[in-house]
Amino acid sequence: MRKAVTAADGTVVRKQAGRSHLQVWLERMRPYLYIAPALTFFFLFFLFPIGYVIYLSFFDWSLLNLEEMDWVGIENFTELLAEADFHQVLGNSLLYTVSTVFLGILLSFFLALWLNRSARVYGIIQAAVFSPHIISLVSIAMLWMWLMDPQYGLLNALLEMVGLPGYTWLADPKSSLMSLVLVSIWKSVGYNTIVFIAGLQSIPRDIYEAAELDHSPWWRTLTRLTIPMLSPTLFFLLVINTVSSFQVFDTIYVMTQGGPVNSTNMLVFYIYEQGMDFYNGGAASAASVILLVLVGILTLLHFRVMGKRVHYQ
Amino acid sequence: MGKVGKQAWKTIEWLLLIGVGLVFVFPFLWMFITAFKTMPEVYQFPPSWWPNSWQFENFRIAWSSGPFLTYVWNSLIVALGTLVLQFLIGVPAAYSFARYRFKGRNMLFGLSLIALMIPSQVIFLPVYVQMSHWGLVDTLWALILPFGASAFGIFLLRQAFMQVPDEVIEAARLDNASEWKIMWTIMVPLAKPVLVTFGLFSFIYHWNDYFWPLIMTNSDTVRTLPIGISMLKAAEGGKQWNVIMAGNMILVFPILIVFFFAQRHIINAFVYQSK
Numbered sequence A: 001m002r003k004a005v006t007a008a009d010g011t012v013v014r015k016q017a018g019r020s021h022l023q024v025w026l027e028r029m030r031p032y033l034y035i036a037p038a039l040t041f042f043f044l045f046f047l048f049p050i051g052y053v054i055y056l057s058f059f060d061w062s063l064l065n066l067e068e069m070d071w072v073g074i075e076n077f078t079e080l081l082a083e084a085d086f087h088q089v090l091g092n093s094l095l096y097t098v099s100t101v102f103l104g105i106l107l108s109f110f111l112a113l114w115l116n117r118s119a120r121v122y123g124i125i126q127a128a129v130f131s132p133h134i135i136s137l138v139s140i141a142m143l144w145m146w147l148m149d150p151q152y153g154l155l156n157a158l159l160e161m162v163g164l165p166g167y168t169w170l171a172d173p174k175s176s177l178m179s180l181v182l183v184s185i186w187k188s189v190g191y192n193t194i195v196f197i198a199g200l201q202s203i204p205r206d207i208y209e210a211a212e213l214d215h216s217p218w219w220r221t222l223t224r225l226t227i228p229m230l231s232p233t234l235f236f237l238l239v240i241n242t243v244s245s246f247q248v249f250d251t252i253y254v255m256t257q258g259g260p261v262n263s264t265n266m267l268v269f270y271i272y273e274q275g276m277d278f279y280n281g282g283a284a285s286a287a288s289v290i291l292l293v294l295v296g297i298l299t300l301l302h303f304r305v306m307g308k309r310v311h312y313q
Numbered sequence B: 001m002g003k004v005g006k007q008a009w010k011t012i013e014w015l016l017l018i019g020v021g022l023v024f025v026f027p028f029l030w031m032f033i034t035a036f037k038t039m040p041e042v043y044q045f046p047p048s049w050w051p052n053s054w055q056f057e058n059f060r061i062a063w064s065s066g067p068f069l070t071y072v073w074n075s076l077i078v079a080l081g082t083l084v085l086q087f088l089i090g091v092p093a094a095y096s097f098a099r100y101r102f103k104g105r106n107m108l109f110g111l112s113l114i115a116l117m118i119p120s121q122v123i124f125l126p127v128y129v130q131m132s133h134w135g136l137v138d139t140l141w142a143l144i145l146p147f148g149a150s151a152f153g154i155f156l157l158r159q160a161f162m163q164v165p166d167e168v169i170e171a172a173r174l175d176n177a178s179e180w181k182i183m184w185t186i187m188v189p190l191a192k193p194v195l196v197t198f199g200l201f202s203f204i205y206h207w208n209d210y211f212w213p214l215i216m217t218n219s220d221t222v223r224t225l226p227i228g229i230s231m232l233k234a235a236e237g238g239k240q241w242n243v244i245m246a247g248n249m250i251l252v253f254p255i256l257i258v259f260f261f262a263q264r265h266i267i268n269a270f271v272y273q274s275k
Helices: A007-016 A021-056 A075-082 A084-115 A120-134 A137-147 A154-161 A173-201 A205-213 A218-229 A231-246 A250-256 A267-277 A281-308 B003-035 B057-064 B068-099 B105-117 B120-133 B141-147 B151-162 B166-174 B179-190 B192-208 B211-216 B225-235 B241-261 B263-274
Strands: A059-062 A065-071
Touching: A021 A059, A021 A281, A021 B068, A021 B105, A021 B120, A021 B141, A059 A075, A059 A281, A065 B120, A075 A281, A084 A120, A084 A173, A084 A231, A084 A267, A120 A173, A120 B003, A120 B241, A120 B263, A137 A154, A137 A173, A137 A250, A137 B003, A137 B225, A137 B241, A173 A231, A173 A250, A173 B003, A173 B263, A205 A218, A218 A231, A231 A281, A250 A267, A267 A281, A267 B120, A281 B105, A281 B120, B003 B241, B057 B068, B057 B241, B068 B105, B068 B141, B068 B151, B068 B179, B068 B192, B068 B225, B105 B151, B120 B141, B120 B211, B141 B211, B151 B192, B166 B179, B179 B192, B192 B241, B192 B263, B211 B225, B225 B241, B241 B263
Parallel strands: none
Antiparallel strands: A059 A065
């Protein structure tokens, strides 16, 4: 049977039934009419804003008075890139992203290797590790702020119990960024672990049986078989985690407000601060464009590599 | 390895499993414990592991510190309203992408996938400016409309619709059912598992969302629960942790309870994108 899905088929059938030209035309337009609402929304809330923010980044403007916009060319970018504060913001974002992604993926990889078993207890632990992923970041931020309270927090109480001195956590610029990294890893490690486990389970069993027959030692099976076979999963997680690290905002806003001394100020918070608090639309939109370019590069890379698949079979 | 050695390993593994479980579960338990303590007990060091007396009062204080009924109501309207809109817009789009061949289909589908990859944090500023031109800032519309078309939802539904055998649709067409009717009364019921999956994902995402309502609202009548909860911190000077934790429980525990009963469904909903 021919594919029943083509609009052309339907059109022909109905034309014979004696329909008017308008109806025939509507029939032909049907696929477009069905996607039109979705495309309208995508245009209004994704495509147009992307273009609009690029446009806005060439103007000096503020949310206080949107009628008054002065063309300044690339001045917003040159000023931004010359600013020491913004250098720090970029540095923080980079350090935060690299730490979160690297430590988070490493940790969840080992958790996945360990927890990928069928006994009930492993399923329960998987669910427990996953649970923070579905909780509002605002609650996670406040909960960890309380846990990290330097004087009365649980973490320092536990450190004291085992005879260690209390830690400064969010209160010291030296430890604040890493404290946020810790919270982020705690929230996301369960997601990564489950994705890894799904990846592990998609590796055909007979390859492992063959390796076993060859008396391949476990570390060789791991490095020559498991890791290469997991490379699409690994790549997916690298992209997803990097993009979501660039987006970090809620924990900063609730826990540190970018401080102490700018030590946890990162891109989205910077954009928010410039745009909504300091009414410096130019700097905010220029920083948005920089973030957009970073996310865009990662997305393109993602699609290209996903198209090719990462590993060989 | 001897039998004793094996036994020892098993014990160590169990201890490690419990340890890992506690790292992720105990913070929530600590939220619960703190929420019932008195102020002096909160500021006791080293802390007590269980409340001396159960202070249900903390919940009343948290609840009455702002118009929380309005916040909960707004959260529900936003989460459910978004879901309904995503459903109404997503079903026809997914049906079209799945069952018709037309010029530009792949290009348009690729275009919608871009929306899947661009986080709202990247474009909130221009959307805010748009919203203020339209006079929608500080309304519930500003919280719902930008998420009206979900690329993820369309993607999921398209997969489900593609799996429906051609014969089913052929049979309906022979019965002279209109395309519109086939879509809503035959295809949608067949895609029920995917709709549940997506519904859970979308509801939890918007129930939890803090960033977007923070940007788009500034008056109590349109604020959602996460914003109300975060204001407890500001209102109480960041000090009354028992009241703050009690407030957070209102936000967190409904989700944890649903998660407890529908673990697999929810995990699948959130991990689907990886497959």
